[in-house]
Amino acid sequence: MFRHTSKPSVDYAAPRQGSTRRDAGPAADRRLLQMQSLVGNQAMVRMLQARGGANPIQRKSSRDVVQLTAKEGQPTTPKWENNANGSMAGAPEIQNKKNHPGVLKGGQPSVKPEGWNHVLSNAGKVKGAWVRFHLINENVGGPGNNVNNLVPTTHAINTGSTWSGYETDLKSHYENNEWIWTKTNVTYDASYPSGFPKKIQGISQYYDTGKQAWVPTAKSGTSLDLTPPQFAGGIKTRTLDEMTASTWALLLGMGEGTKLVHFLNHLSSSASSIDDFNEALYEENAPDLDDSALKSINAAIKGSHPLVHIAVDYA
Numbered sequence: 001m002f003r004h005t006s007k008p009s010v011d012y013a014a015p016r017q018g019s020t021r022r023d024a025g026p027a028a029d030r031r032l033l034q035m036q037s038l039v040g041n042q043a044m045v046r047m048l049q050a051r052g053g054a055n056p057i058q059r060k061s062s063r064d065v066v067q068l069t070a071k072e073g074q075p076t077t078p079k080w081e082n083n084a085n086g087s088m089a090g091a092p093e094i095q096n097k098k099n100h101p102g103v104l105k106g107g108q109p110s111v112k113p114e115g116w117n118h119v120l121s122n123a124g125k126v127k128g129a130w131v132r133f134h135l136i137n138e139n140v141g142g143p144g145n146n147v148n149n150l151v152p153t154t155h156a157i158n159t160g161s162t163w164s165g166y167e168t169d170l171k172s173h174y175e176n177n178e179w180i181w182t183k184t185n186v187t188y189d190a191s192y193p194s195g196f197p198k199k200i201q202g203i204s205q206y207y208d209t210g211k212q213a214w215v216p217t218a219k220s221g222t223s224l225d226l227t228p229p230q231f232a233g234g235i236k237t238r239t240l241d242e243m244t245a246s247t248w249a250l251l252l253g254m255g256e257g258t259k260l261v262h263f264l265n266h267l268s269s270s271a272s273s274i275d276d277f278n279e280a281l282y283e284e285n286a287p288d289l290d291d292s293a294l295k296s297i298n299a300a301i302k303g304s305h306p307l308v309h310i311a312v313d314y315a
Contacts (some may be wrong), residue, residue, distance in 0.1 A: 021214040070095040071214070078104045082148040086184065087193050088114045089135055093183035098174055106138035113150035115195025120311040122231045122240070127303030131158045134201065135184035137167045140174045143278050151186060151197050152250045158276045163202075163205070166222035171205045177208035181214065192228050196226060237309040241272050251300055251308040252293045253270060259287040274301060274310075278302040 012275060028107040070079035070093045073149045078100055083091040096104050109132035142149050157163070174180050188197040202224040205214040213270030239246060251258030264271060271277040280286060289297075299305040 047114070065286075069093065070183075071181045071205075074212070075181070078102050080104055080141075080143075082146070083183075084148045085188070087147075087184050088188065088196075089151050091183055092135050092142075092146075092149050093184045094136050094141050094240045095179065095181045096174070097177065097179045099177045104141035104143075106134075106136075106142045107144035108138065108142065109134075109144040109150055111145055111147050111150070112211050113147040113152065113195060115152040115193060116150075117196070118193050119152050119229075120237050122229075123237050123308055123309075125303055126237050127309075129155055131155050132285060132305065133158050133200075135186065137171065139167075140180060140182065141173055151200070151231070152195060153197070153226065154229075157226065160224075162222060163200075163224055166202050169204075169217050169219040173206040178209075180217075181205045181207075189228075197226055199226065225247060234312065237311045239272070240274070240277055241310045243310070247308060250281065251296050251305070254294045256287070256289060260289070260293075263287050 006300060009099060026067045041046070070081045070118045071077070075095055076095070077095075078097060079095045081093050083093065085091075094104060113132060117130060119126060123130055131153060132144075133152040134142045135149050135151065138144060144150070161288075170180060170182055180203040182202060185199075185201045185203070186197045186202075188196075189198040192198060201221065202219075204217040206217060207213075208215045231244065244259065246262050251257065264280070267280055269276075271280045281289070296308075297310075300308045300310045303309050
């Protein structure tokens, strides 16, 4: 690479009067292209177009956004791309094959995507009502430990026939050990709480070895239109840290609730997880809760208590 320390001067030989200057052909075009950085793109475009020569080379703008894809023209390796939308899921995609040595394995939800804390804080009931929805199905390799593959939706959306039909169609190719590629596009609306999708659309293909080409699955293009989240009335779901004295009293009755709150408030460390809480109940000075109180706590943890729900990482 050459570094110019000063701008060179370029002399143009003026044609003699009464004569016509002939173009020197491709060699002249190459020299003119080399002058591009000195004269400027637009001037060179006009000059070469007027002469009928080659168009100058256009450099790609550094502001161009490169769209990543997991799909190969001829698939060889399982691949995943997040394609996140900031802190929210955007358009995750996967290329996968069931019996490939490097197959990507899916899993149940184990992390909290954007919007899930809003569910935990506002839903009267979580289990059986709200889910962390896999954008790429777990059974074709969609991870549950990646927030870019999860969004909060109602249980009804997750189990509805529209999306389950789309996933069943895709899974049939995967179970047949065909290469599959699928991408799920998520659209958001500023009027919705952060992280809650307005639209979810699935695009899926399988690789036809006979045609040596990718072919859309029968239900590719399936979409879901979602309304803003609505939460039923009643006691809000709480984490252990958010359980107030009145909530414990509502769950256990005034007497048992008061005893438990007094005990929890005097623990040397906060019981902020279910394991910590259960361990604390076995301490020597723990209140002796009766069976009905223990059953109520267990029901609240499972999400089956009619009044109080203690937030756990529900699958």
